[in-house]
Every structure is written in structure tokens, then in C-alpha cells.
Amino acid sequence: MDTATRPGSASDGGTVELTILMPCLNEAETLGVCVRKAMDYLARSGVRGEVLVADNGSADGSQAIAEGLGARVLPVPERGYGAALIAGIRAARGRYVIMGDSDDSYDFTALDPFVAKLREGYELVMGNRFRGGIKPGAMPPLHRYLGNPVLSTVGRVFFHSPVRDFHCGLRGFNRDAMLALDLRLPGMEFASEMVVKATVKGLRITEVPTTLSPDGRSRPPHLRSWRDGWRHLRFLLAFCPRWLFLYPGAALFLLGAVGMALLLPGSLHLGRVTLDVHTLLYASGAMVMGFQAVQFWVFARIYGAQEGVVPEDPRLTAALRRFGLEPALIVAAVLVVLGLGLGVAAVAIWGAERFGPLTGMAAMRVTIASVTSMLLGLQLAFGAFFVALLGMMRAKGPEA
Secondary structure, three states: OOEOOOOOOOOOOOOEEEEEEEEEOOOOOOHHHHHHHHHHHHHHHOOOEEEEEEEOOOOOOHHHHHHHOOOEEEEOOOOOHHHHHHHHHHHOOEEEEEEOOOOOOOOOOOOHHHHHHHHHOOOEEEEEHHHHOEOOOOOOHHHHHHHHHHHHHHHHHHHOOOOOOOOOOOEEEEHHHHHHOOOOOOOOOHHHHHHHHHHHOOOOEEEEEOOEOOOOOOOOOOOOHHHHHHHHHHHHHHHOHHHHHHHHHHHHHHHHHHHHHHHOOOOEEEOOEEEOHHHHHHHHHHHHHHHHHHHHHHHHHHHHHHHOOOOOOHHHHHHHHHOOHHHHHHHHHHHHHHHHHHHHHHHHHHHHOOOOOOOOOHHHHHHHHHHHHHHHHHHHHHHHHHHHHOOOOOOOOOOO
8 A cells, every 4th residue: 555655735636645534632542443444445445545643632642553553643733623624634635535533433444435426526425324324322312313413404404405414524525625615613513614614615515324333432522412512503503694693583573563563553452362552562672673683694794704704695795785874874864763753742742641640552652663763773873884894885976
């Protein structure tokens, strides 16, 4: 077997076709088995490749074990699963990279399906443990029946990804294509970031069946179910803020608007239930909170796109260019003036009562509408200025 002796360029991969990449943090019990299996695969298949261990600061002699078996060891000082893999991808010498955990839960002698799909032109080849088989004791029931299915479903719904096992640790990819994604997350959520960004950027993605075995370690895994599960979900929500802000905010705003329209004229009777001014106040709150949530979606998309965290939304960008700062301020001014006018009307109703105790609910209804209108106007004005400061909203002028 001919291992890599010099790095290839990012464009042609040098003389190395495949890098088998293993992140490692104190895996002395199982790392040797994994490296031997990977070396055996390269020798048997004739694939020109290397085994690269991205070591995250092991203190149990893992580095010496890997080097003794012919693997290349890359020290990665920044802690984290994602940090180790990002550094490993950058240092890989192969045109293709197949990454897998170094706990002996994946079979590095069975990489032919990954290599075949990569050679066909697929840029990300995911293992699917649910199709390939999960051996008894290999995956906790919490992960098998709740965590993985829920997070994978969220990923497919949010991003229309074809991947049905988002968190399989055995996956292959074209190195250049992966570097172009600018992967950044240092923790376990790196697994989701890779799939999501590959989907959003339109990379060719496929899955191959993969068998998951119980890992060979005597210590607990680095994974923390609830903490890391939340980090995955948090990333999915942040990368697709329409599900976190836009859809809930729009629904809340519309619900509040309907409530305001129905209750401003007077109380509403639904069978034995009477909705009155108190419900009107909650409807007002729903409108304000919903509007603010939608604004947060706009802010998140703009700032996230500028920072390279989320993809730019062409429709939002086009809408902001058409609806610039000045039109937004005009609408905001109309809302504020309307609110002030309603406030004057409320004072007039109070004056009719000689500025004494109010006996009816008319003044309260008008007051709630007044405050709601002014709040929405001020929120719109401040939001428009903030978007302008972010550099995404263009004021319409004579030169436009």
C-alpha cells in the first residue's frame, strides 16, 4: 500500500485520492483497531490514500499508537469534535475524505460504497445507520427513537435535505467542495452544519447503508445527549430563522389583528363565552410581539448572510431594495400619527365624562388601539434604521 508522502493542492488533490480522517480525544483503547482497519482497506482496495488522525489533545498515548501504525497525526489545539474535523479536512491530502469516529463503531474496511459514490461525482456521501443496521447496544433508545429521527426530520423539513440520518458519523465528501462551505462550528453540531450547508449550496448528496456497532471503549462517550441534542436543534433553528421567528411571528401578528378587528367595535359573544376589552389587550400584545418576531427574522437573515452563517435570501434582499428606508419611515409616521389621533379621541371620551371615572369600555378600546398603533410605528421606524445600518436597505433617491 502506498501512503501519501506529500500534500496535494486543494484543486487537484495531489497524488492522493482518499484521506480517511478520524477525530481523536483519548481513544487509545480503540484507535489502533480503527487505524489498522483503514490501512487494510487501502491495501485491499488499491486506493491511493492516507489515514489522518486529528488529535484533540489526547493524554493517553493515542498519538503514538496512530503514528506507530503508519497514520499521520495532526495536533488540533482547539477542543471540539467540529474543530478537530475542520482542521483535519484542511490538512487532508486526498481529493476525497471519509471521516469516521475512532471508537470502532464504524467498519473502516467497508468503505467501497462511499468511494464508488464519490467517484460518480457525489460531493457528500452520508452513511445511513437505519438502512444499514444498528447492532444491539450500539445506539441508546433515546437517540434511536427520539433524537436522531426528530432532528433528521427537522433538517429535512426546514432545508428539504435528502438525508435521512443527519448524524451518522461515517460520511465521505469531496474535499474542495467541503472547504468551499466554510464550516465553522467547533462542537458536535458540526455534523448538522455540514449536511445543511451542503444542501443549501446544492451539492450532490446521497446515502449508503452503514452498520453501527457498539463502540469498544470502556469509558462513557464524549457525546452528551440532551446538551448536544439541543445544540443541534439550536443550529437548525438559527440557520433557518423563518421557523424560529417568521412563521410564529406572522401567525401571532395575524391572530392578534383578527382579534383586534373583531373586538374593537364591542364585545364578542361565543356561546356562553364573552370576549371583551381584556381579550382585546391580549390581541394587541399578540400583534406587537408578532411584528417584533418578524423583524427579528429580517435582522437574523441580513446579519447572518453578512457573516456567512446563513445563506442570503434573494427575495428578502429584493424586497428591502424596493421598500427602502424612506417608505418605511412614512408608514411608521402614519402609524404614530394614527395612534396619536386615537389618543386624542380617547381623551375626548374622557372629557365627556368631565375627566372623572369612566363608566364604559369605549375609552379603553380606543386607548388600546392608540397604543398598539404607536408601538408598531416606532418598532417599524427603529427596525428600518437598524436594517439601514446593516447596509442592506437602500434608500430610494434620484439616482436609484
